Amino acid sequence: MAAKKIKKSKTVEQPAEQTLSQSIDQILKAEQMVAIQKNIVLEKAITSEDPNAIMKANEVLKLIDDRDKSDRKSYILDPFEFQNSFGFKDRTASLSYNMLKSMARTPIINAIIRTRINQIAAFAEPQRDKYSIGYVIRKKRIFGSNSQEKVSKQEEKRIEELTMIVENCGINGSWEADDFDGFVRKLVRDSLTYDQCAFEVIRDRKGDIHEFLAVDASTIRLSESYDDDQFKNNDPERKQTKIKGYYPSYVQVHQNNVTADFYPWEMCFGVRNPVTDVNYNGYGTSELEEMVNTITALLWAEDYNRRFFKQGSAPKGILKVSGGMSDTKLQEFRQQWNSTMRGVQNAWKTPILEADKVDWVDLQQSNRDMEFTQWVEFLIKVGCAIFAIDPAEVNFPLQGGAGESGGLFQGSNEARLKQSKDKGLYPILKFLQKRLNKYVISQIDPAYELVFCGMDALSVEQEHKIDYEAIRSYSTVNEIRRKRGMKDIEGGDIILDGIFAQQIAQKQMMDGMGQEGQQNVPDFLSPAEEGEEQVEQGMEFNPIVDAFTKYFEMELLKN
Structure with a gap:
């Protein structure tokens, strides 16, 4: 068993x-x-009305590691930078933020920055129609597709909601918050001055975006934990709090003291001119840093001309007086001359020398040497080239430059934008568009995007001309009407081309002649349908048959 x-x-x-x-x-x-x-459970807690449940769910969500695992070996920042001990990584450039701010006040630089700000701010409003400039919120398109998808009523409502969020820089507009126009102006000024722009994205307790506002870019630094892969290996004490797998990426600094830290989704730190040089510590290079010598030369030229009028030491001429004059008379004459003919702050003091007669020796034939016109123009051209803007746009139509003048938004779109679209205006608009989509629009609804429009827009006259050429070569009338949102008309499926219309007319004429020929066919061609009587009647009119019949009857009668 x-x-x-x-x-x-x-x-x-x-x-x-x-x-x-x-x-x-x-x-x-x-x-x-x-x-x-x-x-x-977390989803129910986040969407509930219980404050305790929401707070508890947020605490749990912070512990979830959403960061993609990576095994990067290279470093992107200077690992031995001294400023790490202060909790942030500073710029290694020799120019401070205050120095860059002072350089931006130089008249020509200030004119360039203001011009770009005004040009870009013109796009900071919803586009009224396809001929104007502005921005639109639209559904994301498939890459490589130019077709526009039809928008439902629900999608139109969602687009309107997102547009209002952008206009108010938040869910609900407040008196303290920026509007989109002021928001864009602040970002562009900081970006052109420091090559840094920053805005904070404020979220509510549920993690949804509530507001976004511009921040002084000169106070934002990269945190010592910006490079998470390097920081987690070099921070055994774990001084920074880790949320969703990330450490704080940015900090706000006041007098070298960290006052606040921000995680990647809380602060947008935009750099237009990034470099891979680890000595830059993740910062960019401002146009003003590349113009140190140019701005210095401009300031020297301006100071020279200013001092030339204020306290010029080079005399405009020499007055020679007859030698028969006594010293007392000569001294009285010298004092009277200087008191009446001298410039501001003793400028242009005229030397008076004793001679045989009174004579004037002119020492200033022209002021061209004083003005240094070509030198100043060259410096202005260099500055405009670095900022990628034409001198004519800042009211300096210099010799040898673009001959066109006038404001950027005067005349047709092509004439207004052809000088700055590809050089400087379009790159900044593209830069802002990408930052807003990444940190704001995609975080609210990833199915939509913000796009600045009007750069390549056609005027009404240009579009009419294109449609006129198309309707005479390859498009029908109804196709053009559908393009403009109009209904088809009878007989509109035709191209208004002379040769094409002539071919259609000839074809219709041939078809008409063929039908008429079929209607006039003789009756004897179809005897089977007409009957035996019609056949006999047709034979009587035949002379050969008639002669044969008569001969046949005569021969029969003889017999």
């Missing part, structure tokens, strides 16, 4: 490897079920 029991147990027993494998599968399945249940 015992032997039978032992034999039975051997047949039921499974290999140890298979049992362990099944146990692992069960554990993995249980972990998946727990994770799913956890996500369901």
Whole structure:
């Protein structure tokens, strides 16, 4: 009996490897079920009205590591930078933020920056029609597709909601918040001055975007934990709090003291001219840093001309007086002359020398040497070239430059934008567009995007001319009407081309002639349909048949 029991147990027993494998599968399945249940509970807690549940869910979400695992070995920042001990990485450039701010006040530089700000601010409003400039919120398009998808009523309502969020820089506009026009102006000024622009994205307790506002870019620095992969290996004490797998990326600094830290989704730190040089510590290079010598030369030329009028030491001429005049008379004459003919702050003091007669020696034939016109123009051209703007746009139509003048938004779109579209205006608009889509629009609804429009827009006259050429070569009237949102008309499926219309007319004429010929066919061509009587009547009119009949009857009568 015992032997039978032992034999039975051997047949039921499974290999140890298979049992362990099944146990692992069960554990993995249980972990998946727990994770799913956890996500369901967190979602219910986040969307609930219970403040305690929302706070608890946020605490749990902060511990979830959403960051993609990476195994990067290279470093992107200077690992031995001294400023790390202060909690942030500073710029290694020799020019401070205050120095860059002072350089931006130089008249020509200020004119360039103001011009770009006004040009870009013109796009900071919803586009009124396809002929104007502005921005639109639209559904994201498939890459490589130019077709426009039809928008439903619900999608139109969503687009209107997103547009109002952008206009108010938040869900609800407040008196303290920026509007979009002021927001864009602040970002562009900081970007052109420091090559840094920053705006904070403020979220509510549920994690949804509530507001976004511009921040002084000169106070924002990269945190010492900006490079997470390097920081987690070099920070055994874990001084920074890790949320969703990320450490703080940016900090706000006041007098070298960190006052606030920001995670990647809380602060947009935009750099237009990024470099891979680790010595830059992740910062860019401002146009003003590249113009140190140019701005210095401009200031020297301006100061020279200013001092030339204020306290010029080079005399405009020499007055020679007859030698027969006594020293007393000569001194009185010198004092009277200087008191009446001298410039501001003793400028242009005229030397008076004793001579045989009164004579004037002119020492200033022209003021061209004083003005240095070509030198100043060259410096202005260099500055405009670095900022990628034409001198004519800042009211300096210099010799050898573009001959066109006038404001950027005067005349047709092509004439207004052809000088700055590809050089400087379009890159800044593209830069702002990408930052707004990444940190604001995609975070609210990833199915939509913000696009600045009007750069390549056609005027009404240009579009009419294009349609006129198309309707005379390859498009029909109804196709053009559909393009403009109009209904088809009868006979509109035709190209208004002379040769094409002539071919259609000839074809219709040939078709008409063919039908008329079929209607005039003689009756004797179809005797079977006309009957035997019509056949006999047709034979009487045949002379050959008639002669044969008469001959046949005469021969029969003879017989």
